[in-house]
Amino acid sequence: MELSKNFQHTEAELKWYAHWEKSGYFKSTPDDRPPYTIVMPPPNVTGVLHMGHALNNTVQDILIRRAKMSGYNTCWVPGTDHASIATEAKVVHMLRDMGIDKKTMSRDEFLKYAWEWKEKYGGIILKQLEKLGCALDWSRTNFTMDKDYYAAVIRVFVELYNKGLIYRGVKMINWDPRAKTALSDEEVIFKTSNSKLYYVRYKLDTEKEEYITVATVRPETILGDTAVCVHPDDERYAHLKGRHCFVPLLNRRIPIIFDDYIDKEFGTGALKVTPAHDINDYNLGLKHGLPVIDTLNEDGTMSEAAQLYIGMDRFAVRKKIVEDLKEAGNLVKEEEYSNQVGYSERTDVVIEPRLSMQWWCNMQELAKPALEAVMSDEVEFHPAKFKNTYRHWMGNIKDWCISRQLWWGQRIPAWYDAEGGLYVGHTAEEAYEQYRAKKPALAAAQPNLRHDEDVLDTWFSSWLWPMEVFDWNKNPQNGDLKYYYPTSTLVTAPEIIFFWVARMVMAGYEFMGQKPFDKVYFTGIVRDKQGRKMSKSLGNSPDLLKMIEDSGTDAVRFSVMISSPAGNDLLFDEGQLEQGRNFINKMWNAMKLVKGWESRTVDGMEDSQVKFALDWMDARLAQVSGELAEMMKDFRLSEGLKTVYSLIWNDFCSWYLEWVKPGMDQPVSQHVYERTINTFEQLLQMLHPYLPFITEEIYHIIKEREPGDDLIIKQLPAYALPDAEILKSGTMLQELITAVRDTRVKNQLKPKDTIKLWIDTRHHAFYEAAQDILRRQVNAEQIGFTQDAKQGCIAIVVQTDKLYIEAASATIDTGVQKEQMAKDLEYFRGFVISVSKKLDNEKFVANAKPEVIANERKKMADAMDKIKTLEESLSLL
RNA sequence: GGGAGCAUAGCUCAGCUGGUUCAGAGCAUCUGCCUUACAAGCAGAGGGUCCGCGGUUCGAACCCGUGUGCUCCCA
Numbered sequence: 001m002e003l004s005k006n007f008q009h010t011e012a013e014l015k016w017y018a019h020w021e022k023s024g025y026f027k028s029t030p031d032d033r034p035p036y037t038i039v040m041p042p043p044n045v046t047g048v049l050h051m052g053h054a055l056n057n058t059v060q061d062i063l064i065r066r067a068k069m070s071g072y073n074t075c076w077v078p079g080t081d082h083a084s085i086a087t088e089a090k091v092v093h094m095l096r097d098m099g100i101d102k103k104t105m106s107r108d109e110f111l112k113y114a115w116e117w118k119e120k121y122g123g124i125i126l127k128q129l130e131k132l133g134c135a136l137d138w139s140r141t142n143f144t145m146d147k148d149y150y151a152a153v154i155r156v157f158v159e160l161y162n163k164g165l166i167y168r169g170v171k172m173i174n175w176d177p178r179a180k181t182a183l184s185d186e187e188v189i190f191k192t193s194n195s196k197l198y199y200v201r202y203k204l205d206t207e208k209e210e211y212i213t214v215a216t217v218r219p220e221t222i223l224g225d226t227a228v229c230v231h232p233d234d235e236r237y238a239h240l241k242g243r244h245c246f247v248p249l250l251n252r253r254i255p256i257i258f259d260d261y262i263d264k265e266f267g268t269g270a271l272k273v274t275p276a277h278d279i280n281d282y283n284l285g286l287k288h289g290l291p292v293i294d295t296l297n298e299d300g301t302m303s304e305a306a307q308l309y310i311g312m313d314r315f316a317v318r319k320k321i322v323e324d325l326k327e328a329g330n331l332v333k334e335e336e337y338s339n340q341v342g343y344s345e346r347t348d349v350v351i352e353p354r355l356s357m358q359w360w361c362n363m364q365e366l367a368k369p370a371l372e373a374v375m376s377d378e379v380e381f382h383p384a385k386f387k388n389t390y391r392h393w394m395g396n397i398k399d400w401c402i403s404r405q406l407w408w409g410q411r412i413p414a415w416y417d418a419e420g421g422l423y424v425g426h427t428a429e430e431a432y433e434q435y436r437a438k439k440p441a442l443a444a445a446q447p448n449l450r451h452d453e454d455v456l457d458t459w460f461s462s463w464l465w466p467m468e469v470f471d472w473n474k475n476p477q478n479g480d481l482k483y484y485y486p487t488s489t490l491v492t493a494p495e496i497i498f499f500w501v502a503r504m505v506m507a508g509y510e511f512m513g514q515k516p517f518d519k520v521y522f523t524g525i526v527r528d529k530q531g532r533k534m535s536k537s538l539g540n541s542p543d544l545l546k547m548i549e550d551s552g553t554d555a556v557r558f559s560v561m562i563s564s565p566a567g568n569d570l571l572f573d574e575g576q577l578e579q580g581r582n583f584i585n586k587m588w589n590a591m592k593l594v595k596g597w598e599s600r601t602v603d604g605m606e607d608s609q610v611k612f613a614l615d616w617m618d619a620r621l622a623q624v625s626g627e628l629a630e631m632m633k634d635f636r637l638s639e640g641l642k643t644v645y646s647l648i649w650n651d652f653c654s655w656y657l658e659w660v661k662p663g664m665d666q667p668v669s670q671h672v673y674e675r676t677i678n679t680f681e682q683l684l685q686m687l688h689p690y691l692p693f694i695t696e697e698i699y700h701i702i703k704e705r706e707p708g709d710d711l712i713i714k715q716l717p718a719y720a721l722p723d724a725e726i727l728k729s730g731t732m733l734q735e736l737i738t739a740v741r742d743t744r745v746k747n748q749l750k751p752k753d754t755i756k757l758w759i760d761t762r763h764h765a766f767y768e769a770a771q772d773i774l775r776r777q778v779n780a781e782q783i784g785f786t787q788d789a790k791q792g793c794i795a796i797v798v799q800t801d802k803l804y805i806e807a808a809s810a811t812i813d814t815g816v817q818k819e820q821m822a823k824d825l826e827y828f829r830g831f832v833i834s835v836s837k838k839l840d841n842e843k844f845v846a847n848a849k850p851e852v853i854a855n856e857r858k859k860m861a862d863a864m865d866k867i868k869t870l871e872e873s874l875s876l877l
Numbered sequence: 878g879g880g881a882g883c884a885u886a887g888c889u890c891a892g893c894u895g896g897u898u899c900a901g902a903g904c905a906u907c908u909g910c911c912u913u914a915c916a917a918g919c920a921g922a923g924g925g926u927c928c929g930c931g932g933u934u935c936g937a938a939c940c941c942g943u944g945u946g947c948u949c950c951c952a
Contacts, residue, residue, distance in 0.1 A: 006917085185951095185952095190951085190952085340952085385881070385882065386881090388880075388881055388882095389880080389881065389949095389950060389951085392879090392880060392881085392950085392951075393950090393951075396951090396952095494949090494950085495949095495950090497950090498950095498951095525949090562889095562903080562904095563889055563890070563903090563904095571888095571889065573888090573889085573904090575888095575904070575905085576889095576904085578917075579903080579904070579917095581917065582915095582917045582918090583917095584917090585915070585917050585918090586914095586915065586917080586918085588914090588915080589914040589915035589917095589918085590914065590915080591914085592914050592915080593914035593915080594914085595914090596914075634893090636891095638890090639890095639891075642890095642891090642902070642903070645903085646902080646903085653914090653915090654919085657914085661914090664913070738920095738921080741920060741921065742920090742921060742922080744920090744921090745908085745909070745920070745921050745922085746921085746922095748909095750910090751909095751910065751912055751919095751920080752912075779912095827898075828898085830898080831898045832898095834898070835898080838896090838935075838936075841935050841936090842935085843934090843935040843936090844896095844935040844936070845935085846935085847934090847935060847936090848896070848935075848936085849896080851896095852896050853896095855896080855897065856896080856897085858897085859897060859898080862897095863898085
């Protein structure tokens with residue numbers, strides 16, 4: 001077979017993904033192996049794959065593939081979220097482009113369009129996940145609006161309602177005037193903005209012309225004012241007890257009230273109170289029995305109740321009212337002011353606090369077991385620092401606003417009769433049953449119950465994800481649910497810890513009586529090189545699919561994994577992409593080298609001169625395999641990749657292959673060849689979870705494989721403890737090679753110039769085993785042993801061995817060598833002094849652990865040895 | 878305003894229960910090599926007041942206090 005010069009990623013990706021899928025490696029059914037389960041955080045159906053998904057899903061794929069190779073029955077469940085606001089917005093936009101106004105259509109017509117849209121575009125993101133190489137069990141793909149899933153959500157609503165945890169009530173909510181729906185607190189993003197603080201004076205209801213001045217950033221809300229409030233201890237206003245003042249422009253008479261909620265230092269110390277449009281004002285209003293005047297329409301324009309500017313947009317009114325106040329003489333001054341303004345997470349418009357009748361879910365009871373589970377590590381958080389965030393939120397949890405004024409989503413299963421009576425049931429029939437039971441006299445007539453118009457918050461369906469993807473609602477005793485639940489690891493971003501993670505834990509305990517997952521791994525946020533969060537609006541997010549096309553999936557996966565420690569942000573840099581590509585190229589070339597030996601192997605050939613390399617490489621494999629297992633256990637995935645990268649590039653390519661490499665056109669021992677292939681295989685196995693395609697490709701090129709022998713399912717071998725002695729010897733050999741090469745460079749020896757090497761050592765067994773490799777690696781024509789100084793040679797010291805390099809063309813500068821040795825000597829003498837100070841210190845000897853003291857003694861002895869060697873060498877120069 | 882976290886080489890980060898000589902890696906940098914696996918490479922090298930100050934300890938990058946700077950989350 002002719003090998004291409006480089007790895008052809010596109011071809012390999014298509015070939016292997018199809019092969020894996022066809023072979024059923026992604027598919028999971030319960031068996032007697034232990035399960036390892038991950039439910040993928042379902043992306044929005046409207047979504048397009050971006051860097052965040054790449055990181056998140058690569059991490060999951062690594063965990064799944066590693067578990068697959070470690071004896072687990074792995075199941076990774078894909079799916080999408082119906083994302084009510086986002087999707088509805090997209091569909092509304094699409095309709096507008098078609099010239100259709102949502103207002104003119106019925107609910108059913110709209111939903112028909114929405115479903116069409118979903119069928120057409122909803123699968124795109126899942127297709128894109130294939131490109132990332134994700135080992136997902138596609139037969140289990142779920143959607144949060146599937147029929148069965150829908151039913152589960154309705155059931156949960158009814159159950160919680162019957163338990164008294166869901167109720168209907170008028171409260172201050174966050175209103176999104178563009179989407180025209182309520183939002184939960186978590187869906188509001190606070191941004192710092194440069195506002196203006198307007199000082200407005202209200203005429204007092206007294207004989208004299210007197211005023212009280214308030215400060216506000218939202219002057220348009222003046223029209224809804226129903227009081228002015230000051231602090232009871234504020235002497236400036238003490239005389240106003242029981243007084244009234246007039247709302248500017250309207251001349252509505254409102255009371256001056258006193259409450260210690262007021263911050264005397266802020267503004268003038270006087271606050272205008274608008275109970276309809278500010279949560280704090282609302283609470284003040286409740287306390288003082290103030291009327292509520294709602295001056296805004298649902299689209300953010302002024303309502304009839306405002307009396308002025310009716311139908312104008314709130315921000316236009318803000319400008320206009322400032323002018324009018326100025327004209328009326330009520331505007332005292334304005335100043336620059338920086339404050340936090342809430343924006344809608346979905347539509348990015350400024351949120352209006354608004355009083356409204358909504359459905360709520362009481363969270364107190366649900367939160368208790370969920371908080372306990374995380375605090376006790378029943379559900380483990382990685383990194384653990386997020387436990388604090390979680391505790392803080394769960395400890396101060398508020399009721400959850402679960403209704404949304406949208407059509408796309410699970411419709412709230414509540415019905416109303418003509419008198420406003422409320423019936424909650426799974427179906428309209430059930431609601432009617434209740435109605436008939438309650439009002440038998442009226443029931444004979446046409447039922448005529450009105451179905452609630454609202455749908456449920458998207459997260460009210462997502463919180464059931466880990467259980468409902470295994471068909472909890474229809475068949476709670478089914479084998480899949482029993483086998484796969486609780487799932488093993490949830491991989492997600494810390495920004496949805498409240499939206500989703502916390503609520504899944506609550507739902508798990510409430511409905512399954514069990515946690516939804518054992519561990520949660522929080523990935524970081526993907527940022528650009530300058531540390532800015534990647535976002536559409538900044539345009540700093542690279543085109544992921546183009547990157548995959550250009551550089552290959554493996555290179556992309558390498559680039560996102562090489563610098564993404566758990567919970568820390570990932571700074572993405574195109575340079576890492578190049579590093580990944582270079583690494584893949586390196587392995588490809590190593591494969592070509594080894595493959596080139598295949599036709600030159602000789603059975604039974606003498607190979608004792610490279611035995612050292614084989615043994616050392618085996619020891620390194622065993623050593624690193626242990627380290628890697630530890631790292632995977634702790635989710636130190638980035639470190640794991642670095643470790644394998646270095647093992648392959650440095651240990652295997654730079655050292656091992658160079659040590660065993662035959663000369664040009666020389667034969668290779670069959671035994672060495674087989675051991676090398678075997679080593680290569682083990683390296684590919686360690687790397688496979690990170691870079692699945694290149695590894696599978698090389699696995700099949702370096703050796704003919706039986707059908708079904710694929711790397712993806714090859715089980716990791718068990719390693720014996722590495723031989724410490726051979727590891728130490730390997731390091732010694734590397735040090736020797738580097739030292740001689742360094743000397744060669746410093747003495748301007750050409751790579752082709754050969755040398756003779758004389759060694760004064762006590763470690764004869766080591767040189768016996770390693771001298772042949774050493775000779776070839778430093779281009780020595782001969783290695784000899786000596787017990788005397790060799791004249792006319794370059795002398796160096798490696799550990800405690802003395803080396804003499806004889807080179808025909810070298811000009812020997814003993815001055816430089818002396819200088820170097822003198823420097824080393826000085827250093828080691830200083831070192832001995834510092835160590836002996838320690839050892840002479842009675843307190844140290846008394847307090848330090850025995851092994852620490854023993855270690856210090858050994859350091860001392862080693863340094864003394866080294867000094868002795870250096871002194872001898874120096875005296876001979 | 879409340880909470881969490883970070884500060885180590887030019888950059889990104891390791892440094893796990895204080896104890897291998899005031900510290901490691903990758904990338905970047907410098908020098909020399911087109912040595913038939915690989916110039917997407919090879920060989921070699923340089924580079925750090927571990928943010929400042931104070932304390933605990935025989936011993937501190939690591940623990941405590943404090944100052945400074947930065948980031949994130951919540952209100």
